[in-house]
Amino acid sequence: MTGPARPHQHCPPFDELDALERLRIRATSPTHPRLPLPAQVVEASRDTGLEIVDPEGVPIALYGPDQVDAQGAHGTPEWLGNPSPRPYERHYLSPAQVRASTSEATLTVVVDRRLTRKDISEVRRGSGGRDVLLLVLAGPTMSPYTRGVTLIRQSLEVARGIPGSKVVAVPLDPRPGRTAQSLVDEVVTAYAPGPVAWLGPHPTSITSSETFDRTGGSGGLVLFFTGLSGSGKSTIARAVREAILEEDGRPVSILDGDVVRRHLSAGLSFSPEDRETNIRRIGWVAAEIAYHGGVAICSPIAPYESTRQAVRSMAADRGGDFVLVHVSTPVSECARRDRKGLYAKAAAGEIKDFTGVSAPYEAPTNADLDLDTSQLSVEQARDRVLDLLRERGHLTEADEPEWMI
Numbered sequence: 001m002t003g004p005a006r007p008h009q010h011c012p013p014f015d016e017l018d019a020l021e022r023l024r025i026r027a028t029s030p031t032h033p034r035l036p037l038p039a040q041v042v043e044a045s046r047d048t049g050l051e052i053v054d055p056e057g058v059p060i061a062l063y064g065p066d067q068v069d070a071q072g073a074h075g076t077p078e079w080l081g082n083p084s085p086r087p088y089e090r091h092y093l094s095p096a097q098v099r100a101s102t103s104e105a106t107l108t109v110v111v112d113r114r115l116t117r118k119d120i121s122e123v124r125r126g127s128g129g130r131d132v133l134l135l136v137l138a139g140p141t142m143s144p145y146t147r148g149v150t151l152i153r154q155s156l157e158v159a160r161g162i163p164g165s166k167v168v169a170v171p172l173d174p175r176p177g178r179t180a181q182s183l184v185d186e187v188v189t190a191y192a193p194g195p196v197a198w199l200g201p202h203p204t205s206i207t208s209s210e211t212f213d214r215t216g217g218s219g220g221l222v223l224f225f226t227g228l229s230g231s232g233k234s235t236i237a238r239a240v241r242e243a244i245l246e247e248d249g250r251p252v253s254i255l256d257g258d259v260v261r262r263h264l265s266a267g268l269s270f271s272p273e274d275r276e277t278n279i280r281r282i283g284w285v286a287a288e289i290a291y292h293g294g295v296a297i298c299s300p301i302a303p304y305e306s307t308r309q310a311v312r313s314m315a316a317d318r319g320g321d322f323v324l325v326h327v328s329t330p331v332s333e334c335a336r337r338d339r340k341g342l343y344a345k346a347a348a349g350e351i352k353d354f355t356g357v358s359a360p361y362e363a364p365t366n367a368d369l370d371l372d373t374s375q376l377s378v379e380q381a382r383d384r385v386l387d388l389l390r391e392r393g394h395l396t397e398a399d400e401p402e403w404m405i
Contacts, residue, residue, distance in 0.1 A: 007051040007062060008044040010037065013317040014140030017054060017083065018171040020061055021141070024079055025094035027170065027190045028183070034072035035063075042068055052077070055142055056084040086141050088152045091169040095190040098133070098168055106131040108192035110184075111155050112174035112199055113393065119199070120158055126197060132165035134158065135191055137184070139173035140319040147393075148173075149293075175321075175393075220290030220320035221394050222283075223385070224311060226302040226364060227327030228356045229342060230334035232373035232381070233299040236327065239382040241297055247386075248395055253289050255282050255298045270353045276307045283311030290320025295394070303361040321392060325385060326367035331356045333374040 012020075016035055022028045041050070045068045052061040052073075061077035068074075086092065107127050111134050115123075123132060134155045138148030152169050159165040172187050188196060223240070225233040234256050241252045261268065264281050268274040279302050286296035302308050308324065315322040334356065335343035346354035353359040369388050371381045389395045 005048045007049040009051045009053050010041045011053050014142045014319045017142050018139045021171045027187050030076050034074045036072045054083040058084050087149050093168050098191050099193050102193045104194045106133050108133045108135050109197045111136045134167045136169045137172045137174035138169040139171050141171045220293050221295045222286040222290050222315040222322045223297045225299040225325045228334045230338045231327040231329035233327045236381045237297045237299040240385050252295045279307045283314045287314040287318040291318035301355050303355045305362045324367045325369045326364050327371050329373045
């Protein structure tokens with residue numbers, strides 16, 4: 001005799017797990033958007049319901065069959081338990097816990113990036129002797145190596161030098177493009193018992209809701225170069241790696257297309273199916289590196305848009321940032337500089353399915369940066385990539401003030 005069917009289990013991406021956690025601790029209102037679900041998960045949950053688990057397999061929430069449809073899971077689920085402990089778990093408090101232990105005169109400083117020396121001075125001067133709450137937007141929180149962990153650690157060090165201050169972590173990713181400002185405002189309002197100071201583009205006094213200077217923090221990164229064979233992808237990738245090592249000192253891993261094929265993807269052909277398998281393997285390894293807070297630089301040809309999007313999703317699901325660089329050097333220039341003679345062999349029919357000659361290349365329409373090495377030197381291309389990484393918060397300016405006193 002068999003019992004009732006068990007609910008289908010699903011582990012959503014980190015950002016969506018954080019959204020559920022905010023709902024559970026009442027940091028956001030119950031009128032939250034639906035939890036998006038893959039079509040196969042919707043189909044598997046229609047009769048049995050859906051059990052949400054964290055990356056460790058711990059059950060968090062249960063949606064009934066009537067709460068799952070083609071648009072995702074909706075309504076407030078049945079809460080089954082807390083997620084697995086995170087780094088600094090003791091600092092993840094609910095709004096109710098914070099308000100119960102904090103006076104209305106407390107100044108809340110919203111920490112969405114690393115605090116500089118100037119910020120610390122502004123906090124001390126603007127607090128006017130009041131208690132200070134450093135509210136750290138620390139998402140995505142299910143990864144132990146994200147920028148949020150760094151922000152919490154640095155905020156705790158800062159708090160030791162400011163009497164009457166404490167640190168509270170919030171499961172919310174503050175990066176633009178991931179989080180709407182209205183959501184950030186809602187969460188901050190739920191926590192803040194009194195005046196609020198935001199980190200923003202113009203340093204000012206912080207007697208009420210003014211702002212500090214904005215600079216970047218950094219977490220895991222997948223820097224993905226795509227382009228034809230001979231376009232200069234690997235050369236630029238190596239130049240960027242060397243610059244990061246010299247400037248920032250962070251560990252950087254390069255996943256070059258040719259090297260990966262000799263090791264991780266040995267035995268694969270150049271058929272469309274095997275090309276996709278190769279890129280997905282590169283993407284999975286890169287996403288794991290980003291999950292642990294590192295920088296993975298990938299430089300395969302990656303001719304198909306769908307596969308590049310799959311890698312982008314892998315990086316996002318593991319809490320990393322994804323930066324796509326299209327090295328758009330024309331095929332004529334790639335063939336001219338080809339030292340291996342591959343283009344000539346492909347034109348003669350000796351190599352089948354050669355991208356740019358006998359196999360298609362789908363140029364990206366959503367690249368973060370476009371580089372044509374027939375018009376740019378290696379140094380110029382490298383510097384453009386580094387400038388983009390600084391803008392995205394993965395490298396700090398050389399003259400940035402120290403964040404600690």
